[in-house]
Amino acid sequence: MAVAEADRSAVRPAGIRAAPVLELRGLVKRYGSVVAAAGLDLAVGDGEFVALLGPSGCGKTTVLRCIAGIVEPEAGEVVLAGENICGKPIYARDTALVFQNYALFPHLSVFENVAFGLRMRRVPKPELRARVAEALDLVRLSALEKRLPGALSGGQQQRVALARALVVRPALLLLDEPLSNLDARLREEMRGEIRRLQRTLGVAAILVTHDIEEAFSVADRIAVMREGRIEQMGAPAEIYGAPATRFVADFVGHANIFDATVRGAAGRGVRLGIEGGIEIEAPMAPGWRAGDRAWAIIPPERIRLGAAALELDQRFEAEIKEVTYLGGTSRIALRVGAVPFMVASQNAATGAPGAGERVMIGWERDDVIARSAAERGGG
Amino acid sequence: MSLARLGIARAAPARRAGRNGAGRSLAWLVAPLALVMLGGYLAPLAQSLFGSLHPNTPAGIDTARWTAANYARLADPYYAGVFLRTLRVSLVISLVTAVLAYPVALYISRLRPRAQAVMLLVYMAPWLVNVVVKAFGWSLLLRSNGVLNEVLLRLGLIDAPLHIMFTELAIIIGLVHGHFMFVLLPLWVALSGLDPNLRWAAGNLGARPAQIFWRVTLPLTLPALLAGAIINFTMNMAAFATPAILGGSRVRVVSYVAYEVNLVELNWPFGGALAVALLGITLILIALAQRLARAGGRAATAEAA
Numbered sequence: 001m002a003v004a005e006a007d008r009s010a011v012r013p014a015g016i017r018a019a020p021v022l023e024l025r026g027l028v029k030r031y032g033s034v035v036a037a038a039g040l041d042l043a044v045g046d047g048e049f050v051a052l053l054g055p056s057g058c059g060k061t062t063v064l065r066c067i068a069g070i071v072e073p074e075a076g077e078v079v080l081a082g083e084n085i086c087g088k089p090i091y092a093r094d095t096a097l098v099f100q101n102y103a104l105f106p107h108l109s110v111f112e113n114v115a116f117g118l119r120m121r122r123v124p125k126p127e128l129r130a131r132v133a134e135a136l137d138l139v140r141l142s143a144l145e146k147r148l149p150g151a152l153s154g155g156q157q158q159r160v161a162l163a164r165a166l167v168v169r170p171a172l173l174l175l176d177e178p179l180s181n182l183d184a185r186l187r188e189e190m191r192g193e194i195r196r197l198q199r200t201l202g203v204a205a206i207l208v209t210h211d212i213e214e215a216f217s218v219a220d221r222i223a224v225m226r227e228g229r230i231e232q233m234g235a236p237a238e239i240y241g242a243p244a245t246r247f248v249a250d251f252v253g254h255a256n257i258f259d260a261t262v263r264g265a266a267g268r269g270v271r272l273g274i275e276g277g278i279e280i281e282a283p284m285a286p287g288w289r290a291g292d293r294a295w296a297i298i299p300p301e302r303i304r305l306g307a308a309a310l311e312l313d314q315r316f317e318a319e320i321k322e323v324t325y326l327g328g329t330s331r332i333a334l335r336v337g338a339v340p341f342m343v344a345s346q347n348a349a350t351g352a353p354g355a356g357e358r359v360m361i362g363w364e365r366d367d368v369i370a371r372s373a374a375e376r377g378g379g
Numbered sequence: 380m381s382l383a384r385l386g387i388a389r390a391a392p393a394r395r396a397g398r399n400g401a402g403r404s405l406a407w408l409v410a411p412l413a414l415v416m417l418g419g420y421l422a423p424l425a426q427s428l429f430g431s432l433h434p435n436t437p438a439g440i441d442t443a444r445w446t447a448a449n450y451a452r453l454a455d456p457y458y459a460g461v462f463l464r465t466l467r468v469s470l471v472i473s474l475v476t477a478v479l480a481y482p483v484a485l486y487i488s489r490l491r492p493r494a495q496a497v498m499l500l501v502y503m504a505p506w507l508v509n510v511v512v513k514a515f516g517w518s519l520l521l522r523s524n525g526v527l528n529e530v531l532l533r534l535g536l537i538d539a540p541l542h543i544m545f546t547e548l549a550i551i552i553g554l555v556h557g558h559f560m561f562v563l564l565p566l567w568v569a570l571s572g573l574d575p576n577l578r579w580a581a582g583n584l585g586a587r588p589a590q591i592f593w594r595v596t597l598p599l600t601l602p603a604l605l606a607g608a609i610i611n612f613t614m615n616m617a618a619f620a621t622p623a624i625l626g627g628s629r630v631r632v633v634s635y636v637a638y639e640v641n642l643v644e645l646n647w648p649f650g651g652a653l654a655v656a657l658l659g660i661t662l663i664l665i666a667l668a669q670r671l672a673r674a675g676g677r678a679a680t681a682e683a684a
Contacts, residue, residue: 068579068583069582069583070579070582070583089582089587090579090582090583091582091583091584091585091586091587093583095583096583096584097579097580097583099576099579099580101574101576103574103576103577103579103580104580105577105580105581105595105599106599107598107599116581116584116586116594117584117585120584120585120586120590121585164584168584168585
C-alpha cells in the first residue's frame with residue numbers, strides 16, 4: 001500500500017499547486033481477455049492539458065469513458081474535484097466529452113446543439129442565449145447558428161462539438177481523438193484552436209490520441225500508454241528527449257534505436273557495443289557495469305553529415321543507401337558497416353549527396369540517449 | 380418525404396448515383412412487375428373508375444349515360460357511417476400499434492445481434508400465418524364461450540361473458556396483431572441505425588434517460604415511426620378478411636360493403652364508387668400526414684431561432 005502511495009505521488013506533477021482536478025487511482029477495466037486499464041494512475045492539475053498517447057487498443061479511450069461514466073471500471077477510483085464519482089450516472093458527472101465522430105444531434109440546429117447541455121441544466125432563457133452566443137463566438141460560428149449539422153463541413157462540426165462541450169463549463173474537458181476525421185491542414189489549424197480555447201477558459205483537459213505530433217503540440221504533459229498502463233508521463237520534451245523505455249522511444253518516432261552492450265567506461269561516458277559491430281560512446285548512467293545489456297538512441301536530427309561531422313568526437317564513415325527528398329529536409333538512409341542509420345538533413349542549395357556515395361557522419365556524445373535494457377515501467 | 384431529410388439522409392447519395400448511371404440501363408428489370416401492375420391492378424382500377432361514372436340497370440352497366448349518382452349515394456348516412464367506422468378503426472389500430480411497437484423495437488434494437496434476429500422472427504411470425512386462420516384463431520379466443528371469457532369467468536373477474544366478437548374492438552385486436560410488424564420493422568431499422576454516441580453525448584451533457592428518449596431518440600426515429608404507421612394505416616383501410624370474420628355484418632367496414640355491393644348485389648358501378656372513394660380518402664390522408672410531418676420537422680429546427 002505504501003508503495004502504491006509513493007507511485008501515485010510520482011505521477012503527480014510538481015507544477016500542481018492544490019489538489020488535482022482529476023485523479024485516477026488503480027483503474028482496472030477488462031474486455032474479455034483484453035486489458036484496457038490495468039491499475040492505472042493519473043492526475044490532472046487545474047487548467048492542465050494532458051494527452052493520453054498510445055497505439056490503438058492500448059485502452060486510452062476506455063480510460064476516457066470511465067471518467068465520463070459511459071463505462072464503469074471494475075476496480076479503482078475516479079476522483080473529480082475531490083469526489084469519487086465511480087457509480088455516479090453519466091448525466092451527473094461534471095465532464096464534457098468531445099467525440100471522435102462529434103456525435104452532434106442531426107435533428108437540432110447548431111444553436112440547439114450548443115444549448116442542449118444548458119437546457120438540461122435548466123439555465124434561464126436570457127442567460128442560455130447569452131452563453132450559447134458567447135460559445136459560438138468563441139469558435140467563430142455565430143453566423144451558422146441556424147444550420148443543421150449535416151450542412152456543415154468537418155471542421156465546422158468539430159467546432160460545434162467543442163462549443164457544445166465548453167458551454168456547460170465542465171470541470172474537465174475530455175477529447176476523444178477529436179481531430180482524426182479531419183484532413184492534415186485542418187487538423188493543424190484545429191490543434192491550435194483547441195489549445196487556444198483550453199488556455200482562454202483555463203479548463204483542465206484530457207486529449208486521447210495516437211498522433212504523436214498532436215500530443216506534442218497541444219499538451220502540457222503526455223502520458224504514453226501501453227496495454228492499460230502508463231509507460232511514461234512527462235512534458236513533451238521529456239518524453240521525446242528522455243524516453244524511459246524502448247516502447248516509448250519507438251512510439252514517439254525515434255529512429256536509430258540500437259540494442260547494445262556496455263563495454264566499459266570512457267572518460268565521463270561509457271562505451272557501448274552496438275549490435276552489428278560498431279562502438280559508440282554515451283553519457284554514463286549510474287550503476288552500469290561492463291557486460292550489461294542496454295539500448296541506445298541517436299536522434300536523426302542530431303547527426304551531422306560530411307564536413308560538419310569532421311570536428312565531432314563521435315564519427316564514422318558511412319555509405320548512403322537511399323535519399324528521400326522532403327522539401328526542406330531530406331531523409332537519408334545510411335549504413336556504417338552493417339549498422340543502418342537514419343539522418344534528417346537540412347537541404348542546402350548545393351544539393352544533397354546521392355545514393356552510393358560515402359560520407360562522414362557524426363554526433364556529440366551527449367546527444368546519445370542510452371538506457372539499461374533491464375529498465376521497465378513508469379518514468 | 381421527410382424521411383430522406385431527417386433520419387435516413389445518409390442513404391441519399393447512393394440513391395442519387397443510382398438514378399443517374401445504372402438506373403436507366405437497369406430500368407427493363409422493372410418491366411415484368413410493371414406489366415403485372417398494369418394488367419392486374421391499374422386496368423381493373425380504371426375499369427372501376429369508369430364503371431362508377433355510369434348508372435346500374437337490371438341489364439348491367441349503362442355506358443351510354445354518365446352520372447355522379449353513385450358518388451352522391453356515398454353521402455347516405457349508412458355508407459358515410461361505414462366510411463367513418465373504417466377510418467376510426469384504421470386510425471385506432473395505427474395509434475395502438477405505434478404505441479405498442481415502439482418499446483418493442485427499442486428493446487429489440489438493444490439486444491445482441493442473434494437475439495435480435497430471433498425476436499424479429501417471433502414478431503413476424505403472425506404474418507406467416509394465413510389471414511383467415513389468424514382471424515378464426517382470434518374468434519376462438521374472443522367469442523362468448525371462448526378462451527378469454529372462460530378464463531375471466533372462472534377467475535370471477537366478470538359475471539357475464541364480454542361481447543367482443545362482432546365489435547370494432549374485435550377488428551382492432553385482430554389487426555393490431557396482424558399488421559404489427561409494418562410499424563415494428565421500420566422502427567427497428569431506424570433505432571439500430573442510431574449512433575450510440577448520440578445517447579452518450581446527450582447523457583454527458585446532463586440528459587437523464589427519459590430526456591434522452593424524448594429529445595434525441597424519439598425525434599430521430601419519428602420519420603420511421605410515421606412511415607410505419609402510414610403503411611399500417613393503408614393496410615388497415617384495405618383489410619378485408621379480418622374485419623369480415625371478426626366484425627362480420629354487424630360492424631361493416633368499407634371493404635366488406637364493397638364486397639357485398641359488387642358480388643351480392645352485383646351493383647358494379649356503386650361498388651366501383653366505394654372502391655375509388657376508399658382509395659381517394661386513403662391517399663388524401665397519407666398526403667396530409669406527410670405534410671404534417673414536414674411541418675413538424677420545420678418547427679423542430681425553427682425552435683432554435
